[in-house]
Every structure is written in C-alpha cells, then in structure tokens.
Amino acid sequence: MKRSVLFDTETTGLDPATGDRVIEIAALELVGDLPTGRAFHVLLDPERDVPEEASRVHGFTIDDLRGKPLFADKALEFLEFIGEDPLIAHNARFDFGFLNAELKRAGHPPLDMGRMVDTLDMARARFPGMPNSLDALCRRFGVDLSARTTHNALLDCKLLAEVYVELMGGRQHGLGLTASGSEAPAVLYEAPVGRRSIRICPTVEELALHAAFIEKLKDPVWNS
The missing domain is CATH 3.30.420.10 (Ribonuclease H-like superfamily/Ribonuclease H)
Incomplete structure (x- = not known):
C-alpha cells in the first residue's frame, strides 16, 4: 500500500x-x-x-x-x-x-x-x-x-x-478486509488520537459476502 x-x-x-x-x-x-x-x-x-x-x-x-x-x-x-x-x-x-x-x-x-x-x-x-x-x-x-x-x-x-x-473520503479509506487461505484474519483498526481502537474479526462467510458486494461497486476504495 x-x-x-x-x-x-x-x-x-x-x-x-x-x-x-x-x-x-x-x-x-x-x-x-x-x-x-x-x-x-x-x-x-x-x-x-x-x-x-x-x-x-x-x-x-x-x-x-x-x-x-x-x-x-x-x-x-x-x-x-x-x-x-x-x-x-x-x-x-x-x-x-x-x-x-x-x-x-x-x-x-x-x-x-x-x-x-x-x-x-x-x-x-x-x-x-x-x-x-x-x-x-x-x-x-x-x-x-x-x-x-x-x-x-x-x-x-x-x-x-x-x-x-x-x-480523503472518510475512515473507510485504507481499511482492507482480505482473507488468506481458509482462516479469516482479525483486522485491527488503530483509531486516531482520542478514539477507541476496534478489532474486527470477520468470518470466512462474511468475507466472501463482502467480496461479492465489493465486486458490484464502481471503483471501490477497498481496491485502491
């Protein structure tokens, strides 16, 4: 990136x-x-x-x-x-x-x-x-x-x-949800100063649904 x-x-x-x-x-x-x-x-x-x-x-x-x-x-x-x-x-x-x-x-x-x-x-x-x-x-x-x-x-x-x-377009910019193999990774978003960090643990099924949804979008920021 x-x-x-x-x-x-x-x-x-x-x-x-x-x-x-x-x-x-x-x-x-x-x-x-x-x-x-x-x-x-x-x-x-x-x-x-x-x-x-x-x-x-x-x-x-x-x-x-x-x-x-x-x-x-x-x-x-x-x-x-x-x-x-x-x-x-x-x-x-x-x-x-x-x-x-x-x-x-x-x-x-x-x-x-x-x-x-x-x-x-x-x-x-x-x-x-x-x-x-x-x-x-x-x-x-x-x-x-x-x-x-x-x-x-x-x-x-x-x-x-x-x-x-x-x-640049909001806090979704730069957030990636990608799977490696069959295990879904934990994605840690380290929030900027003054905000709470959030750990996101998507399931394999959720990642697949997410990928299918992204494919329908025009120029999604997740693929930039």
Missing part, C-alpha cells in the same frame, strides 16, 4: 529569510492514508532567541531548547525517515520553506516541492469560502481538540492525520 509522511514544524517566527529557525519537527508514517505508529519527533536548539510572540503560539522558550540537538545533527535521521515518499502538511509551503532553509544551511539538497501534499489546498477546494485552519477542520469533522492548548507539532500531526483521512 502507498506510504506517505505527514509532518509539522514549529519555528521561532514566520520567515527563514530573516533568520527564523525550526525548533520542533514531528512526522508520522501513513500507509494507506492511516497512521502506522511509526513517528519522528525532535526538539531543536535554534541557535538564537525565541521571541515572546512565538512562545505564546507553541509554548516553547529558549530555556526549553538549550542543549537540544542542532538541526544539522538530526538532518540525516529526518531524511531517512521521510524517504522519497509524498510529504503531507497543512499550509505545507510554510513548512517546506523552513525545512529547505535548514537543509541548505546544513549542506543538504532541498526537498522536492513536487512531493508536497497541502491539506490546506485540499480543504479550500472542498470547502471554498469557509474557515480551513486546522482548528476549523477539526471542529467540522468532529475531531477532539481539547488537548490543543498550544501549537505542539506532534499533537498537530495526530490531529491532522484524522483530518487528512476525512479529506
């Missing part, structure tokens, strides 16, 4: 061209558009101050970041995690701009913009003229926002993973 990586950054400000730096990177592996549980997360020393207005957004001060790794120390680990797969982010041009500035500073090639999947563009196409911030989309799709008191990159990734599934 298709692998992609959903990610987010937090920074000291809005513009890498004026010296703003990345202070946090979080990334989640998706397979079939659902999180696998593999993640990359790091706090970084920006080698500069963290303005008070930025701290109010993400909650980090320079005291929280002193002694953390430098971006250059973690660049290869991050690049290995993301591989060559599509990169999903909300307002992705912002995150790509910062990461490419950091990669250039560390002596690495930039990320290919052709890998970018921007959930903000997706939301604007689906809900034109409506608020499409991450908070607004979470409320629209009924995603629990109670833990989001600041813009923490790892939490934002988990929330965006739920939103992304909804933007």
Whole structure:
C-alpha cells in the first residue's frame, strides 16, 4: 500500500529569510492514508532567541531548547525517515520553506516541492469560502481538540492525520478486509488520537459476502 509522511514544524517566527529557525519537527508514517505508529519527533536548539510572540503560539522558550540537538545533527535521521515518499502538511509551503532553509544551511539538497501534499489546498477546494485552519477542520469533522492548548507539532500531526483521512473520503479509506487461505484474519483498526481502537474479526462467510458486494461497486476504495 502507498506510504506517505505527514509532518509539522514549529519555528521561532514566520520567515527563514530573516533568520527564523525550526525548533520542533514531528512526522508520522501513513500507509494507506492511516497512521502506522511509526513517528519522528525532535526538539531543536535554534541557535538564537525565541521571541515572546512565538512562545505564546507553541509554548516553547529558549530555556526549553538549550542543549537540544542542532538541526544539522538530526538532518540525516529526518531524511531517512521521510524517504522519497509524498510529504503531507497543512499550509505545507510554510513548512517546506523552513525545512529547505535548514537543509541548505546544513549542506543538504532541498526537498522536492513536487512531493508536497497541502491539506490546506485540499480543504479550500472542498470547502471554498469557509474557515480551513486546522482548528476549523477539526471542529467540522468532529475531531477532539481539547488537548490543543498550544501549537505542539506532534499533537498537530495526530490531529491532522484524522483530518487528512476525512479529506480523503472518510475512515473507510485504507481499511482492507482480505482473507488468506481458509482462516479469516482479525483486522485491527488503530483509531486516531482520542478514539477507541476496534478489532474486527470477520468470518470466512462474511468475507466472501463482502467480496461479492465489493465486486458490484464502481471503483471501490477497498481496491485502491
């Protein structure tokens, strides 16, 4: 199934061209558009101050970041995690701009913009003229926002993973019910943050009925 990586950054400000730096990177592996549980997360020393207005957004001060790794120390680990797969982010041009500035500073090639999947563009196409911030989309799709008191990159990734599934067509996307031999497998759907996981144990007869039903559908998502 298709692998992609959903990610987010937090920074000291809005513009890498004026010296703003990345202070946090979080990334989640998706397979079939659902999180696998593999993640990359790091706090970084920006080698500069963290303005008070930025701290109010993400909650980090320079005291929280002193002694953390430098971006250059973690660049290869991050690049290995993301591989060559599509990169999903909300307002992705912002995150790509910062990461490419950091990669250039560390002596690495930039990320290919052709890998970018921007959930903000997706939301604007689906809900034109409506608020499409991450908070607004979470409320629209009924995603629990109670833990989001600041813009923490790892939490934002988990929330965006739920939103992304909804933007791609709902939670049935990526759910496969396939039999191997004569035994019906147990299919575990690991629900995103704030929701209960469900174990589905179809019988062989149920799988056969399911397969027969799917054959009648035009371009079913189960076969994508």
